[in-house]
Amino acid sequence: MEDKKLSDKKEINNEQRNYRLWFHCTEAINLPKKKKLLEFFKSTEEIYKCSAKRLMLSEILSEEEVNRLIHSKNTIDIEAQLEYMEKNNVSVIFEDDRDYPEKLKNISNPPYCLFVKGRLPKEKKTVAVVGARGCTNYGRQLAKKIGSDMAKQGVGVIGGMARGIDTYGHRGALEAGGNSYAVLGCGVDICYPYENIEIYEEMKEKGGVISEFPLGCQPKSWNFPVRNRIISGLSDLVIVVEARRKSGSLITAEYALSQGIDVMAVPGRTTDVLSEGCNSLIKDGAYVYTSTEDINDILKIKNVKKSEILVKVLEKDFEVVYSKTDLVPVSLQELADKTGFDTGKTLEILVKLQLEGLICEPAKNYYARKSI
Amino acid sequence: MFCKIHSAAIRGIEMLPVEIEVDVSDGLPMLDMVGLLNSEVREAKERVRTAIKNMGETIPPKRITINLSPAGVRKEGSGFDLPIGIGILTAAGIIKPVFNMEKTIVTGELSLDGKLKGIRGILAIASSAKENGYERIIVPEENAEEAAVVEGIEVIAAKDLKECSDVINGWIDGKIVKNTINLKKENIYNENQREDFSDVNGQEALKRGALIAAAGKHNILFIGPPGSGKTMVASRIAGILPAPEPEECIEITKIHSIAGELKGNSFIKKRPFRSPHHTITAGAMAGGGLNVKPGELTLAHRGVLFLDELAEFKRESIEVLRQPMESKSISITRTSGTYVFPADFMLVAATNPCRCGYYPDRSRCSCTENEVKKYIGKISGPLLNRIDIMISSPVMKISELQKKRTNETSAEMRKKVEAVRLIQSERYKGTGITFNGDLSPAEIKKYCYLGEEEKIFLRNVLETMGVSTRTYYKIIRVSRTIADLDGALNIGKRHLAEAIGYRSVIEKG
Numbered sequence: 097m098e099d100k101k102l103s104d105k106k107e108i109n110n111e112q113r114n115y116r117l118w119f120h121c122t123e124a125i126n127l128p129k130k131k132k133l134l135e136f137f138k139s140t141e142e143i144y145k146c147s148a149k150r151l152m153l154s155e156i157l158s159e160e161e162v163n164r165l166i167h168s169k170n171t172i173d174i175e176a177q178l179e180y181m182e183k184n185n186v187s188v189i190f191e192d193d194r195d196y197p198e199k200l201k202n203i204s205n206p207p208y209c210l211f212v213k214g215r216l217p218k219e220k221k222t223v224a225v226v227g228a229r230g231c232t233n234y235g236r237q238l239a240k241k242i243g244s245d246m247a248k249q250g251v252g253v254i255g256g257m258a259r260g261i262d263t264y265g266h267r268g269a270l271e272a273g274g275n276s277y278a279v280l281g282c283g284v285d286i287c288y289p290y291e292n293i294e295i296y297e298e299m300k301e302k303g304g305v306i307s308e309f310p311l312g313c314q315p316k317s318w319n320f321p322v323r324n325r326i327i328s329g330l331s332d333l334v335i336v337v338e339a340r341r342k343s344g345s346l347i348t349a350e351y352a353l354s355q356g357i358d359v360m361a362v363p364g365r366t367t368d369v370l371s372e373g374c375n376s377l378i379k380d381g382a383y384v385y386t387s388t389e390d391i392n393d394i395l396k397i398k399n400v401k402k403s404e405i406l407v408k409v410l411e412k413d414f415e416v417v418y419s420k421t422d423l424v425p426v427s428l429q430e431l432a433d434k435t436g437f438d439t440g441k442t443l444e445i446l447v448k449l450q451l452e453g454l455i456c457e458p459a460k461n462y463y464a465r466k467s468i
Numbered sequence: 469m470f471c472k473i474h475s476a477a478i479r480g481i482e483m484l485p486v487e488i489e490v491d492v493s494d495g496l497p498m499l500d501m502v503g504l505l506n507s508e509v510r511e512a513k514e515r516v517r518t519a520i521k522n523m524g525e526t527i528p529p530k531r532i533t534i535n536l537s538p539a540g541v542r543k544e545g546s547g548f549d550l551p552i553g554i555g556i557l558t559a560a561g562i563i564k565p566v567f568n569m570e571k572t573i574v575t576g577e578l579s580l581d582g583k584l585k586g587i588r589g590i591l592a593i594a595s596s597a598k599e600n601g602y603e604r605i606i607v608p609e610e611n612a613e614e615a616a617v618v619e620g621i622e623v624i625a626a627k628d629l630k631e632c633s634d635v636i637n638g639w640i641d642g643k644i645v646k647n648t649i650n651l652k653k654e655n656i657y658n659e660n661q662r663e664d665f666s667d668v669n670g671q672e673a674l675k676r677g678a679l680i681a682a683a684g685k686h687n688i689l690f691i692g693p694p695g696s697g698k699t700m701v702a703s704r705i706a707g708i709l710p711a712p713e714p715e716e717c718i719e720i721t722k723i724h725s726i727a728g729e730l731k732g733n734s735f736i737k738k739r740p741f742r743s744p745h746h747t748i749t750a751g752a753m754a755g756g757g758l759n760v761k762p763g764e765l766t767l768a769h770r771g772v773l774f775l776d777e778l779a780e781f782k783r784e785s786i787e788v789l790r791q792p793m794e795s796k797s798i799s800i801t802r803t804s805g806t807y808v809f810p811a812d813f814m815l816v817a818a819t820n821p822c823r824c825g826y827y828p829d830r831s832r833c834s835c836t837e838n839e840v841k842k843y844i845g846k847i848s849g850p851l852l853n854r855i856d857i858m859i860s861s862p863v864m865k866i867s868e869l870q871k872k873r874t875n876e877t878s879a880e881m882r883k884k885v886e887a888v889r890l891i892q893s894e895r896y897k898g899t900g901i902t903f904n905g906d907l908s909p910a911e912i913k914k915y916c917y918l919g920e921e922e923k924i925f926l927r928n929v930l931e932t933m934g935v936s937t938r939t940y941y942k943i944i945r946v947s948r949t950i951a952d953l954d955g956a957l958n959i960g961k962r963h964l965a966e967a968i969g970y971r972s973v974i975e976k977g
C-alpha cells in the first residue's frame with residue numbers, strides 16, 4: 097500500500113494535486129459548472145491561476161460565482177486538508193490515477209475523484225447488496241446470508257452503509273471473514289449513521305470506505321441518490337433485497353441498468369409493502385434470487401458442492417412449534433393459537449429453540465427462523 | 469362567656485385535633501376569627517351566622533372571638549362550620565351541653581339554611597379520635613355510615629344545626645349510628661367485577677402474564693399495538709388479586725375519603741385500580757399541593773396503578789415512582805412539615821412498541837429500528853429496572869375473537885393467585901418478605917434453590933442471550949412464581965425457560 101501511494105505521488109506532482117483538490121473541494125460552484133470550466137480551461141491549475149476577468153469571459157460563470165471561486169482560493173487551506181487526510185489515513189484518487197477503478201471510467205458522469213479510507217475493491221467480482229432501511233426480519237436474514245455467502249467465495253460486498261439491508265449485507269460479509277466496501281453520501285471521515293461505527297471501523301481494515309465527497313462533508317439528503325451511481329458502478333451485480341415502491345434502492349437499480357450492470361431482486365410476497373419494489377423489478381425483467389447459485393451463475397463463479405446440511409432432529413413438541421415459525425416474525429400469541437399449546441409451554445419451547453440457535457426474537461415476544 | 473369545642477383537621481392522612489375556642493364578651497358587636505385559617509375556613513363565619521339565624525336563634529350583639537388552636541398549623545377544609553356554630557351557641561348560653569364536650573368531636577359543613585353536609589376524611593378522623601380517647605363524634609348524616617365503621621366510639625348523626633344543638637342540650641336523643649358494614653373477611657370480595665377476565669377472548673399470553681404478575685406481585689409491562697387488549701387485560705388485574713383484608717379496606721377507604729374519591733360509597737371493599745392519564749403532573753402523581761393531598765400513587769395503595777402509554781408520560785412524573793417502589797411509601801416535604809403517604813401498589817404499564825404502534829408488522833410500520841429503540845428508550849431506566857415481566861402481543865385476528873370458547877373467569881384466576889400467595893406467606897413467614905416480587909438478590913440465593921442442571925441452563929442463557937445480572941435476578945424471581953403456580957417445590961428448567969420469555973428486552977444502565 098505504502099509503495100503505491102508513493103508511486104502515485106510521482107505521477108502527478110504535488111502542486112497539481114493541490115490544485116485539483118482545491119477545485120474539487122470548493123463549494124463555490126456546482127458540479128456541472130465545474131465540468132464545463134474544466135472542459136474550457138483543460139486543467140485545474142489553469143483555472144486556479146485565471147484572473148477574474150478571464151473567468152468572466154468564459155461565460156460559464158456569473159459574476160457572483162466568479163467572486164466566490166476566487167474567494168475560495170483563500171478560504172480553503174489545502175495544506176491543512178492534506179495533513180488531515182494523512183492523519184486519518186485517507187487517500188485521494190483522481191480520474192486519471194492508475195488506481196482509479198476501471199469500472200467507474202465507463203459510467204456516465206464518473207466521480208472526478210474518490211476519497212478512500214482502507215482501499216478500493218480489488219476482488220475479481222463484486223456485488224452490491226442494497227435495500228430498504230426499515231427492513232423486515234426476512235430482508236435482514238437474507239441480506240446477511242447473501243453477504244456472507246459472497247464473502248466466503250471471495251466476492252467483495254458493496255453497499256451504502258445505510259441502516260437496514262445495507263448494514264446487514266456488510267455485516268454478513270464481515271462476519272464471514274470477507275471484505276466489504278461502503279460508498280458513503282458524506283465525507284469518509286464521518287460515520288453516518290453513527291450506530292454503524294463498528295462495521296465502519298472494521299471496513300477500514302477489511303475493505304474500504306469510499307466517497308466522492310470531500311472530507312467533512314455532511315450527509316445531505318441529496319448526496320445519497322448521487323452516490324448510488326458509484327455503488328452500482330463498482331459492482332458486477334446489484335442485488336436489491338427489499339425495497340418499497342418508491343425507494344432509493346430502485347435508483348441504484350436504475351443506475352445499474354443504465355451502466356449495463358445486471359440487477360437481481362429478492363422476491364417477496366405480493367402483499368408485503370417492503371417487497372413491492374423488488375417484485376416490480378422482477379416484473380421488469382430483473383434476475384430473480386432464489387439461492388446463492390443464482391448469483392454464482394450470473395457472476396460465472398463455479399458452484400461449490402454443498403456440504404451436507406446437518407438436520408437437527410427435534411423432539412415432537414419442539415418440531416410442532418418450530419414448524420409454525422417463519423422468516424416473518426410470528427408473535428407468541430399466534431404461535432400458541434396455532435399449536436394449541438398453552439402460553440407457558442409455547443414460551444418454554446420457544447426459549448429453548450432460541451438457545452439452540454434455531455430461532456431469534458427480533459422484537460419482544462415475536463419469533464422468527466434464523467436459518468434459511 | 470368562654471367555651472371550647474373539639475374538632476379535627478386532616479393532615480396528610482392523619483387526624484390533627486383542633487380546639488375551637490369561642491369567647492363572647494362585651495364590646496362593639498363583631499365576629500372575629502383567628503388561628504391561621506385558610507380562606508374556606510375564614511368563610512365559615514358567614515355560613516355560621518346565616519345558619520344560626522335560619523334555625524331561629526339570634527347571635528347576641530356582643531364581641532365574639534373565635535380561635536382555632538393550635539394556632540401554628542394552617543387549618544383547612546369545611547368541617548369547622550358545625551363546631552364553630554355549636555361554639556357560638558354554647559358561649560352565648562343558648563346550648564347547655566349535657567355531654568362531656570371535652571370527649572366529643574364535632575365536625576361538619578353547614579349550608580345557609582342550617583343543613584349539614586358531608587366532609588372528606590371522616591374515617592381517618594373517627595379512627596384517630598378513638599385512639600386519642602374521645603368518646604363520641606357528631607357527624608353529618610351523609611358521613612355517619614363511614615364513621616360508624618370504627619368500633620368503640622359513639623357516632624351521632626345530625627341532619628342540621630338545630631337537631632345538633634337539641635341533642636347537645638339533651639332535649640332529644642341523638643341518632644346513634646351502628647356499624648352496618650360487615651367487616652368479616654368472608655364478606656369482603658372483589659365486588660368490582662363488572663369487568664371480568666372471561667370477557668377477554670384470546671390474548672392468552674397477556675392473561676398468563678397478568679396471572680403470574682398478580683400471583684407474585686411482580687410489576688408488569690404490556691407491549692402491543694393499539695387495540696391489542698392491553699388496557700382490557702390491565703383493568704382486570706385488580707379483580708384477580710386476593711380480596712383485601714378488613715384492615716386494608718379501612719386503609720383504602722381512609723385514603724379515598726381524604727382525597728374525596730369515595731364517589732358515593734361509604735366504604736370500599738375492593739382493591740383500587742388507578743389509571744392516570746399520561747399528561748399527569750408529578751404533583752398529581754405523588755400527591756402535594758398547598759394542602760398536601762394524596763396523589764395517584766397513594767390512591768393506588770393496596771391495588772393496581774396502571775400507566776397506559778408509559779412512553780408518553782412526562783419524565784418527572786415517572787421519576788417520582790422511584791422512592792415508593794422501593795419503600796412502599798412516599799414522603800412529601802413542605803415548609804409545613806413532612807407528610808408520609810402509604811404507596812404500596814402493583815405497577816401495571818402498557819406501551820406501544822413504536823411511535824406508530826405496529827412494529828414489527830412491516831406492512832404497517834415504517835419506523836426504523838433506531839426510531840423503535842428511541843421510542844422505547846424514552847421509558848425511564850430506573851422504572852424499567854423494577855419491572856419483572858414484559859410481554860408483548862399483536863392485535864387479535866377477528867377469527868380468533870369469534871371463536872367460541874369458555875374463558876377462565878376472574879374468580880378462577882383469583883383462586884390460583886390466592887393459592888400462590890398462601891405458599892409465599894408460608895415460605896417467607898417471619899422474614900418481612902411478602903411476595904416473590906420483593907426478593908432482593910441475597911434473598912433469591914436463600915429462597916430460590918436452583919439445581920445443578922438449572923444453573924447450567926441459566927448460564928447458557930446468560931451467555932447466548934447476553935442477559936444482564938439485573939435481568940438474571942428478575943428471571944429467577946419470576947420463575948419462582950411460575951413454579952409456585954405449578955405447585956412445584958423447586959424451580960425447574962421449564963419454569964426458567966418461561967420466565968426467560970418474559971424477560972426485559974430493554975436494557976439500560
